[in-house]
Amino acid sequence: MKRAYIEISNACNLSCSFCPSPGITGQRQWMSDELFQTTLDGLQGVVEEVYLHVLGEPLLHPRLEFFLKACNDRNLKVNITTNGLLIETCTSVLLESANLRQINFSVHALHEMTSTKEASQALTAILSFSTQAMEQRPDLYINLRLWNEDSRSEPALHHWNAETWQRISAAINGSSTLPPAFDPRKKRQRLNGRISLHMDSRFEWPADSEKESSRTRGTCQALKTHCAILADGRIVACCLDYQGDLELGHVLKDGIRAALDSPRARAMRKGFDQRNLVEPFCQNCTFCQRFS
Numbered sequence: 001m002k003r004a005y006i007e008i009s010n011a012c013n014l015s016c017s018f019c020p021s022p023g024i025t026g027q028r029q030w031m032s033d034e035l036f037q038t039t040l041d042g043l044q045g046v047v048e049e050v051y052l053h054v055l056g057e058p059l060l061h062p063r064l065e066f067f068l069k070a071c072n073d074r075n076l077k078v079n080i081t082t083n084g085l086l087i088e089t090c091t092s093v094l095l096e097s098a099n100l101r102q103i104n105f106s107v108h109a110l111h112e113m114t115s116t117k118e119a120s121q122a123l124t125a126i127l128s129f130s131t132q133a134m135e136q137r138p139d140l141y142i143n144l145r146l147w148n149e150d151s152r153s154e155p156a157l158h159h160w161n162a163e164t165w166q167r168i169s170a171a172i173n174g175s176s177t178l179p180p181a182f183d184p185r186k187k188r189q190r191l192n193g194r195i196s197l198h199m200d201s202r203f204e205w206p207a208d209s210e211k212e213s214s215r216t217r218g219t220c221q222a223l224k225t226h227c228a229i230l231a232d233g234r235i236v237a238c239c240l241d242y243q244g245d246l247e248l249g250h251v252l253k254d255g256i257r258a259a260l261d262s263p264r265a266r267a268m269r270k271g272f273d274q275r276n277l278v279e280p281f282c283q284n285c286t287f288c289q290r291f292s
Contacts (some may be wrong), residue, residue, distance in 0.1 A: 084126040
């Protein structure tokens, strides 16, 4: 298995329409130092790298620096997905973390901010960090995501995307060019060094596992390339399973290796190998179709 998603918090400083995160209200959870370290120890020899999110904004966690150091001490590569609103306060911590491999900026989240001025300032900070990283950490992958492409979207969104692309191009390439037409076969545009723009359509979180579905055929990379650990320590099969529908066990009670070899995990893995979706959660998930 290549990677594990560790939800260090499900809390966020935004409440975007496309994300089920509790945002600034709701049942916000924060992973403790003990749980995080036990999780990392359980992942030793199981995965090569970790992603510090399932839901939530990882830069919000007050123990982020400690968590990054714990990953460095165990030689685990780290990937982070963030909306970038706190990037200025975390720049030093991130760039000085030797094992930080990749940062994904969800630039499309800025479009949903109520203040256009604050959204513009946030984009400026993201681009400033990106250019600084090119100088100090040329080994760091940075993905600027515009995951809101939809032919049915209102003209205002297309206009915002075009303006945002031009600002990104000017900051990273030094030239303000028009955005390329969205091509689902070529979603990644390399900008400069290891900085890329990722364009994609919106996707729906597979939240309703109780809904009946006639779709039972299909496959997934869950439990082959990755698994996930929620902020409360539950081990789940899928990086999109923020509610724990596919719970396999608990880090502190069961251990990660035992959970990944549980009867439920083996049944899911066998089903994927035979292109059978054995879980209702998987039958209602459309995310894997983005890669077909």
